[in-house]
Amino acid sequence: xxxxxxxxxxxxxxxxxxxxxxxxxxxxxxxxxxxxxxxxxxxxxxxxxxxxxxxxxxxxxxxxxxxxxxxxxxxxxxxxxxxxxxxxxxxxxxxxxxxxxxxxxxxxxxxxxxxxxxxxxxxxxxxxxxxxxxxxxxxxxxxxxxxxxxxxxxxxxxxxxxxxxxxxxxxxxxxxxxxxxxxxxxxxxxxxxxxxxxxxxxxxxxxxxxxx
Amino acid sequence: xxxxxxxxxxxxxxxxxxxxxxxxxxxxxxxxxxxxxxxxxxxxxxxxxxxxxxxxxxxxxxxxxxxxxxxxxxxxxxxxxxxxxxxxxxxxxxxxxxxxxxxxxxxxxxxxxxxxxxxxxxxxxxxxxxxxxxxxxxxxxxxxxxxxxxxxxxxxxxxxxxxxxxxxxxxxxxxxxxxxxxxxxxxxxxxxxxxxx
Numbered sequence: 001x002x003x004x005x006x007x008x009x010x011x012x013x014x015x016x017x018x019x020x021x022x023x024x025x026x027x028x029x030x031x032x033x034x035x036x037x038x039x040x041x042x043x044x045x046x047x048x049x050x051x052x053x054x055x056x057x058x059x060x061x062x063x064x065x066x067x068x069x070x071x072x073x074x075x076x077x078x079x080x081x082x083x084x085x086x087x088x089x090x091x092x093x094x095x096x097x098x099x100x101x102x103x104x105x106x107x108x109x110x111x112x113x114x115x116x117x118x119x120x121x122x123x124x125x126x127x128x129x130x131x132x133x134x135x136x137x138x139x140x141x142x143x144x145x146x147x148x149x150x151x152x153x154x155x156x157x158x159x160x161x162x163x164x165x166x167x168x169x170x171x172x173x174x175x176x177x178x179x180x181x182x183x184x185x186x187x188x189x190x191x192x193x194x195x196x197x198x199x200x201x202x203x204x205x206x207x208x209x210x211x212x
Numbered sequence: 213x214x215x216x217x218x219x220x221x222x223x224x225x226x227x228x229x230x231x232x233x234x235x236x237x238x239x240x241x242x243x244x245x246x247x248x249x250x251x252x253x254x255x256x257x258x259x260x261x262x263x264x265x266x267x268x269x270x271x272x273x274x275x276x277x278x279x280x281x282x283x284x285x286x287x288x289x290x291x292x293x294x295x296x297x298x299x300x301x302x303x304x305x306x307x308x309x310x311x312x313x314x315x316x317x318x319x320x321x322x323x324x325x326x327x328x329x330x331x332x333x334x335x336x337x338x339x340x341x342x343x344x345x346x347x348x349x350x351x352x353x354x355x356x357x358x359x360x361x362x363x364x365x366x367x368x369x370x371x372x373x374x375x376x377x378x379x380x381x382x383x384x385x386x387x388x389x390x391x392x393x394x395x396x397x398x399x400x401x402x403x404x405x406x407x408x409x
Contacts, residue, residue, distance in 0.1 A: 026265055029261035029265035030258065030262070033253065051257050055263070055264040058268065062269070063332065121236045124233075125237035144237070177230075178230055
């Protein structure tokens, strides 16, 4: 960020303390709203959740402006984002977290029709694939994401390996992909929804059962 | 052949959740490999951000007005309405922030919403409870509370808030168990609005 821009942001903090300066409040919303949303999306919230939390942060942080001390270090922008980080941490605390194993993260009730959820899943897969080795990523991409997904025989031909080796390599790559997906905050929340108290039926039982 | 082998070897079974996740991702294969760019902010979202800022400004102004006015022995409804009027503010930005269904009608807010607002504008829980209890007493056939307050306050060295509590204790001791139960419900809702439950 340029010096002029940083100075402008710092001045915004002073302006927000003047309750007659409506334009300062609007500027605060314009500058930080979209950035909050990007931050929250990167922390695994869906688009609508990120927008709701961004709006909530605009109000809550603006109301705390009297507590901002310029000499505290880091400047206004850093102070604002520290509060936004706290907000998203609080948001995640609403959900019970426990590690899920490769076999048990059953999601038979996953609502595949929800576009927003599908987008989160796509992004989670995309991010997790990037963490695999090139060889593992390649075999999954050939099998799952080619224009026309390949058979193991075709993968073997393409990679110059036996069909059986292609199959084994694919399944080993999936076993490496799975924990990466389970660690991904975007997907983590969707998968754990089946274990959340809200997903329980009137008899206090989970509406879905983990696979054995 | 491959499918048959998959079924034969348990190690080759792909868990249902992973199969679903891959199928969803596959359903939009063009998205895979594309970077997750920053989504442009829609006009609707920008508008919501500005409304959120308007809510902050209104609450901050209410807070300032409340500091100027201080405690007045009237009901919570009268007090909050009065603050909006004294500060010359529209209620809608604040009601939207509270998540009230009808942001044009201050009275459509629940007691819990009002308590949340009271906390946000700097009213102590004790004071808010007194305002709410005064509101309940108003409906029980007593003289207007400011008159009861005026009757008791001359000559007393107590703070106004303590005078009000003394009056309320006396009045409430005459209530039936049913009315007392209503009061307890009110007390609980307000404490919930303050996050004190």
